[in-house]
Amino acid sequence: MLNIRMLTRVVAAIQLFLTVPAQADWLQFRGTNGNGSSSEQSLPVEWDAATGKGIAWTADLPGRGPASPIVVGNRVIVTCSSGYRQDRLHILCFDADKGGKLWERQFWATGRTITHASSANAAPTPASDGRFIYAFFSSNDLICLNLEGELQWLRGLAHDFPKAGNDIGMSSSPVVIDDTVVVQAENQGDSFAAGMDTSDGATRWRVERQKAANWSSPLALRTPQGLSTVVMKSGDGITAYASRSGQVLWMIKAAAGGIPSLIGDGSHLYAPVDGLLALQLTAQDPVRRWTANDVQPGSASPTVHNGRLYCITRAGIVNCLDLDQGDRKWQLRLSQSGKKSSAFWASPVAAGDKLYCINQDGVAFVVRLSETGEIAAANEFGEGIQATPALAHQALFVRSDRHLWKVASP
Amino acid sequence: MPAPTASLARVSILIFATFTPTLFVNRPLSADAIDDALQQLTEAGTSAGAASKIQSNWKKLAAASPQNIERILGSIRADRPLAANWIRSAAETIVDRARREGKFPRHDLERFYLNQQNPPRARRMAYELLVQEDPTLSASWLPNALQDTSLEMRRDAVAVVLQAAQNALQTEEQQNESAHTASTKLFEQALLSARDLDQVKLAADELRKLGKTVELVKHFGFLTQWQLAGPFDNRERKGFTEIIAPETDPRVWQMATTIDESISYTGVDGEVHWTPHETTDEMGVVDLNTAISQRKEVTAFARTVFDSPQAAAAQLRMTSLNANKTWVNGQLVMAHEVYHAGSELDQYVVPIQLRKGANVILVKLCQNEQTEEWAVDWKFQLRLCDDLGGPLPKAD
Numbered sequence: 139m140l141n142i143r144m145l146t147r148v149v150a151a152i153q154l155f156l157t158v159p160a161q162a163d164w165l166q167f168r169g170t171n172g173n174g175s176s177s178e179q180s181l182p183v184e185w186d187a188a189t190g191k192g193i194a195w196t197a198d199l200p201g202r203g204p205a206s207p208i209v210v211g212n213r214v215i216v217t218c219s220s221g222y223r224q225d226r227l228h229i230l231c232f233d234a235d236k237g238g239k240l241w242e243r244q245f246w247a248t249g250r251t252i253t254h255a256s257s258a259n260a261a262p263t264p265a266s267d268g269r270f271i272y273a274f275f276s277s278n279d280l281i282c283l284n285l286e287g288e289l290q291w292l293r294g295l296a297h298d299f300p301k302a303g304n305d306i307g308m309s310s311s312p313v314v315i316d317d318t319v320v321v322q323a324e325n326q327g328d329s330f331a332a333g334m335d336t337s338d339g340a341t342r343w344r345v346e347r348q349k350a351a352n353w354s355s356p357l358a359l360r361t362p363q364g365l366s367t368v369v370m371k372s373g374d375g376i377t378a379y380a381s382r383s384g385q386v387l388w389m390i391k392a393a394a395g396g397i398p399s400l401i402g403d404g405s406h407l408y409a410p411v412d413g414l415l416a417l418q419l420t421a422q423d424p425v426r427r428w429t430a431n432d433v434q435p436g437s438a439s440p441t442v443h444n445g446r447l448y449c450i451t452r453a454g455i456v457n458c459l460d461l462d463q464g465d466r467k468w469q470l471r472l473s474q475s476g477k478k479s480s481a482f483w484a485s486p487v488a489a490g491d492k493l494y495c496i497n498q499d500g501v502a503f504v505v506r507l508s509e510t511g512e513i514a515a516a517n518e519f520g521e522g523i524q525a526t527p528a529l530a531h532q533a534l535f536v537r538s539d540r541h542l543w544k545v546a547s548p
Numbered sequence: 549m550p551a552p553t554a555s556l557a558r559v560s561i562l563i564f565a566t567f568t569p570t571l572f573v574n575r576p577l578s579a580d581a582i583d584d585a586l587q588q589l590t591e592a593g594t595s596a597g598a599a600s601k602i603q604s605n606w607k608k609l610a611a612a613s614p615q616n617i618e619r620i621l622g623s624i625r626a627d628r629p630l631a632a633n634w635i636r637s638a639a640e641t642i643v644d645r646a647r648r649e650g651k652f653p654r655h656d657l658e659r660f661y662l663n664q665q666n667p668p669r670a671r672r673m674a675y676e677l678l679v680q681e682d683p684t685l686s687a688s689w690l691p692n693a694l695q696d697t698s699l700e701m702r703r704d705a706v707a708v709v710l711q712a713a714q715n716a717l718q719t720e721e722q723q724n725e726s727a728h729t730a731s732t733k734l735f736e737q738a739l740l741s742a743r744d745l746d747q748v749k750l751a752a753d754e755l756r757k758l759g760k761t762v763e764l765v766k767h768f769g770f771l772t773q774w775q776l777a778g779p780f781d782n783r784e785r786k787g788f789t790e791i792i793a794p795e796t797d798p799r800v801w802q803m804a805t806t807i808d809e810s811i812s813y814t815g816v817d818g819e820v821h822w823t824p825h826e827t828t829d830e831m832g833v834v835d836l837n838t839a840i841s842q843r844k845e846v847t848a849f850a851r852t853v854f855d856s857p858q859a860a861a862a863q864l865r866m867t868s869l870n871a872n873k874t875w876v877n878g879q880l881v882m883a884h885e886v887y888h889a890g891s892e893l894d895q896y897v898v899p900i901q902l903r904k905g906a907n908v909i910l911v912k913l914c915q916n917e918q919t920e921e922w923a924v925d926w927k928f929q930l931r932l933c934d935d936l937g938g939p940l941p942k943a944d
Binding site: 293304 | 599603606630632633634636638640644669700744885889890
């Protein structure tokens with residue numbers, strides 16, 4: 139006889155099967171692989187938010203946030219923070235096809251909520267393993283919901299580490315690997331990184347980190363030898379941790395503090411340091427392959443796509459580097475004629491022969507990639523944008539402090 | 549089929565049809581069961597570790613009837629922030645379901661909101677749920693929320709009055725009415741209730757344009773009369789943890805309003821004395837670069853006395869880009885070793901207990917070695933207020 143426990147297991151197995159991440163998902167900051175690269179085809183080149191041209195749908199958002207949208211199956215998840223004190227936390231789920239709001243959950247922040255006026259409590263991008271959503275905020279609130287919006291567990295990490303915080307705002311996005319959700323909360327107070335069990339939020343491990351402000355996100359990867367690893371960078375170096383235990387696998391000294399995050403392509407890591415540093419992953423310590431000191435990434439993180447690395451400098455110049463040697467292939471200034479260059483906070487993302495770069499004024503440059511780069515279009519959103527777009531469903535999902543857009547070819 | 553067997557089958561089906569649903573559908577939770585689940589959630593460990601127990605109680609609550617919404621919202625406590633989020637989420641789930649089923653508990657939520665004794669955040673939640681159903685409610689309720697215990701309600705109420713004041717001002721200007729009686733009254737009303745800096749400044753700016761005097765120092769309760777001692781050493785940022793002479797000087801904690809200026813300590817440049825300093829900044833900023841000297845890698849102390857007419861609970865609110873420690877009546881109440889990492893008003897808030905009469909407050913403020921132009925500031929603001937940010941009464 140099928141007892142309740144067996145039935146539960148069967149249902150869970152079916153749910154798991156149904157919710158295994160599809161290739162089209164965009165599950166975390168800079169995509170499922172964390173490298174800003176997508177296999178999507180037929181992404182749009184031209185659109186205009188003001189006229190609605192190329193905009194499949196627009197949804198209003200109840201709060202601010204540099205956090206990127208993520209896409210899990212047919213769901214687009216966005217986090218926001220609102221209120222005079224930015225202490226209201228929102229997690230919203232939209233239908234990817236039609237744009238309707240499927241659900242919204244709200245929480246109260248339990249940690250520090252002060253940020254620079256240009257940022258918000260909802261700065262870290264949520265992450266998903268395809269079954270659950272892990273939403274993290276500058277206030278160090280970590281909330282796990284299922285895809286129907288039901289609360290599974292929550293952690294107020296500021297409760298355990300009350301001095302953890304940075305009043306410019308924290309922005310490091312969590313990653314999920316091997317049933318562990320990993321956060322990097324580096325600051326001048328209680329500075330740490332921790333791995334939490336995805337099933338109940340219990341702390342699997344916690345390590346102290348350099349006591350200094352850091353806005354970069356960890357990178358989850360499986361080494362060529364199959365080790366599940368989380369790599370973090372800060373002012374004193376780059377450290378790799380075993381994802382389930384927090385054991386230090388290797389560490390190298392490098393001045394790698396600041397804002398842009400690490401990126402990888404499976405066999406190599408690329409670190410914004412004083413320029414860019416390429417590390418080859420091995421069974422032991424990584425091997426330095428090349429450095430490119432003449433390329434200084436700005437606030438946006440680099441992207442690796444089809445054998446090339448793309449990064450945007452503070453001056454708004456996109457650089458294309460060859461991954462083998464670090465040679466610069468081309469440069470391109472991202473500006474509209476007659477207009478001053480603007481800063482880029484959103485990281486570039488790429489699919490096929492297109493690179494999408496959105497500046498803080500809400501101008502989305504579409505760069506056609508070939509032996510050189512050329513601006514194929516400069517599309518206006520008409521609102522400031524700091525969030526990296528998500529690429530899925532043959533569309534870009536872009537959010538501002540007020541709106542979420544689905545940009546798709548008709 | 550023989551008749552008895554058919555009857556038996558029919559009876560079996562009837563029994564099955566009657567009782568089977570009860571095996572799968574949640575029975576309504578009793579009040580005791582709800583209280584028990586709430587208690588378990590409220591007492592649940594603030595960290596993870598008891599997640600399955602918490603989840604199970606959350607599921608019980610989330611399945612409760614909307615008739616229990618007052619009981620559930622009423623258990624949201626400010627001193628249990630994690631439990632508050634669990635309970636909030638359960639309440640949200642209940643109301644979502646009730647909406648879909650056409651059972652939105654409007655009257656229960658109204659009763660809950662209108663009772664000022666209920667927890668402020670939970671009342672605000674009830675208000676928002678109600679306004680989603682009936683947006684006209686805000687127009688009838690906000691005028692009564694100027695003194696609300698919920699800062700969010702109060703903010704919305706002040707916004708309404710500020711808008712009315714702006715409208716009145718516009719009308720007065722169109723009619724060349726120079727007295728501006730109506731707009732002045734409304735701006736004053738808004739200022740009296742406002743607790744958020746943007747609203748306070750807006751009302752204050754408009755009142756000043758209308759020729760009125762506004763004292764923001766009094767509105768916020770900034771402490772402006774200090775005695776300063778410094779600079780002491782903070783090379784390698786050691787001054788924050790090192791115990792420096794004024795911290796252990798018993799004369800600092802005597803209740804006298806001022807401390808003898810002849811008392812001396814050894815500072816980085818030789819002898820250091822307590823010198824009086826009154827800030828005239830309208831937001832109570834004590835600028836040590838001006839009052840002592842613009843230096844790097846130094847520490848200084850600021851001492852003041854607050855005369856309270858009664859023993860009272862209060863909040864001490866500190867704002868500073870520099871590493872700081874604050875003592876009240878000899879007891880360390882806050883310590884933040886953070887330099888130049890963002891700031892805004894009321895950056896650090898701590899509850900304190902004031903005694904009747906003189907209360908000695910000592911601040912230690914450390915400047916670090918950073919030389920960037922954004923790392924020059926060496927200053928602080930400190931205020932004492934109630935838990936909504938209003939000023940405390942002072943003894944005559």
